[in-house]
Amino acid sequence: MKNAFRPDANTWSGIEPRGYRAGQLDQPGQGFRGVTKHVISGDRGEPSSFEVRYFEVAPGGYTRLEKHQHVHSVTIIRGRGYAVVGAELHRLAPFDHIYVGPMTMHQFVNEGNEPFGFICVVDAERDRPQAASDDEYAALVGVSALDGKLRR
Amino acid sequence: MKNAFRPDANTWSGIEPRGYRAGQLDQPGQGFRGVTKHVISGDRGEPSSFEVRYFEVAPGGYTRLEKHQHVHSVTIIRGRGYAVVGAELHRLAPFDHIYVGPMTMHQFVNEGNEPFGFICVVDAERDRPQAASDDEYAALVGVSALDGKLRR
Numbered sequence: 019m020k021n022a023f024r025p026d027a028n029t030w031s032g033i034e035p036r037g038y039r040a041g042q043l044d045q046p047g048q049g050f051r052g053v054t055k056h057v058i059s060g061d062r063g064e065p066s067s068f069e070v071r072y073f074e075v076a077p078g079g080y081t082r083l084e085k086h087q088h089v090h091s092v093t094i095i096r097g098r099g100y101a102v103v104g105a106e107l108h109r110l111a112p113f114d115h116i117y118v119g120p121m122t123m124h125q126f127v128n129e130g131n132e133p134f135g136f137i138c139v140v141d142a143e144r145d146r147p148q149a150a151s152d153d154e155y156a157a158l159v160g161v162s163a164l165d166g167k168l169r170r
Numbered sequence: 171m172k173n174a175f176r177p178d179a180n181t182w183s184g185i186e187p188r189g190y191r192a193g194q195l196d197q198p199g200q201g202f203r204g205v206t207k208h209v210i211s212g213d214r215g216e217p218s219s220f221e222v223r224y225f226e227v228a229p230g231g232y233t234r235l236e237k238h239q240h241v242h243s244v245t246i247i248r249g250r251g252y253a254v255v256g257a258e259l260h261r262l263a264p265f266d267h268i269y270v271g272p273m274t275m276h277q278f279v280n281e282g283n284e285p286f287g288f289i290c291v292v293d294a295e296r297d298r299p300q301a302a303s304d305d306e307y308a309a310l311v312g313v314s315a316l317d318g319k320l321r322r
Contacts, residue, residue: 019255023265030267033318058267059243059291068220070243091211091222093289094263095247102172113175113247115182115210120217137245139211139291141219150197 028074028133038073038081049149049170052079052128060142067142075128076101080169083155086099088144090118092126097134099160101126102168105161110136123150123158127169129131156165173210180226181283184206188227190233201322202299203229204280212294219294226287227251227280233322235277240296242270244278249286253278254320255314261287275302275310279321292319 022029029035038053053075060069072095075081079087083102091102094114101108101116108116110126118124129133150158150170158164173182181187205227212221225248227233232248235254244253246262253260253268254277260268262278270276280286302310302322310316 019265019269019271020253020260021260021269023263023267025265025283030265058245064241064269066220066241066243066291067295068218068243068291070245070291089216089218091216091218091220093210093222093247095245101172108172111175113177113182115173115175115185117171117173117211117216119171131187137289139218139222141221142220143219151281 023040024168025079050080050082052076053081058137065069069140069141069142071138072135073126073138074134075126077128077131079134082147083123083150083158083168083170084147085123086145086147086152088141089119089120090116090124091139092116092118092136093102094134094136097128097132097133098130098138099126099128099134100167102158105163106160109169110134123154125169127167138142159165177294182210183208185187198214202212202232202234204228204322205233209290222293223290223292224287225278225290226285227278228284228285229280231286232279233277234299235275235302235310235320235322236299237273237275237302238297238299239272240293241272242266242268242276243291244270246286249280249284250282251278251280251286252319254310254316257310257315259315261317275306277321278317
């Protein structure tokens with residue numbers, strides 16, 4: 019089965035876009051802004067142990083700073099931005115790959131003027147993400163490489 | 171960890187490209203031509219149940235016509251070509267997605283003048299692919315939608 023990409027609408031045939039969390043693009047006080055999600059594969063009964071998702075972060079947007087036991091394999095496909103992964107900052111451009119290991123705090127931020135989009139593969143069976151606590155946020159804010167880069 | 175994409179070399183930092191099968195780009199009589207493979211994630215001890223691979227098919231090239239129990243989630247990221255999936259032909263352009271179900275014969279062909287590249291996600295634990303038998307090949311050659319499209 020083919021899901022055709024529609025460049026004009028920036029979506030795929032047969033795949034409904036969703037808000038990032040609980041159907042919301044952003045949610046004041048919940049730590050994310052301007053994020054859409056497409057589940058490209060894995061939630062329609064496919065006999066596979068993974069899900070392939072596409073996340074797109076609007077200009078000025080960012081994903082929630084969070085951690086979990088399951089890992090992420092993230093490949094950028096459009097736009098530019100950066101990822102905070104643990105105490106590291108990684109500038110990202112198309113086709114760069116980022117691996118996020120278990121229980122590593124991470125966040126994806128769009129600094130540019132066009133959408134920042136990436137494919138993120140996860141295990142189908144996985145734990146729930148945990149948002150950064152105040153203490154975890156404070157600890158990362160103190161890392162010089164991340165100065166001014168965290169969003170919340 | 172970041173694997174930076176190098177557009178000039180068309181490869182990633184920290185990831186060695188491989189030939190498609192047994193280290194070969196192509197192998198006369200084995201049914202494929204001009205295919206390189208990068209394992210982007212999943213073969214370096216990551217605690218995940220999937221592998222993310224990038225395949226690139228050179229102009230004039232094609233992957234082997236084969237089937238297997240495990241499924242493919244394929245997202246095109248560069249170039250143009252087509253996929254034969256069962257008795258169907260799908261034209262493919264960047265960001266199109268193709269799902270290949272269990273035991274469905276499939277082949278990816280580059281018809282264009284630039285490299286045709288796609289991300290292919292699979293279960294880490296999976297069965298070995300089976301090349302099309304002469305009978306299976308003959309049956310597909312007889313499908314009108316695939317007239318002249320199969321490679322071997």
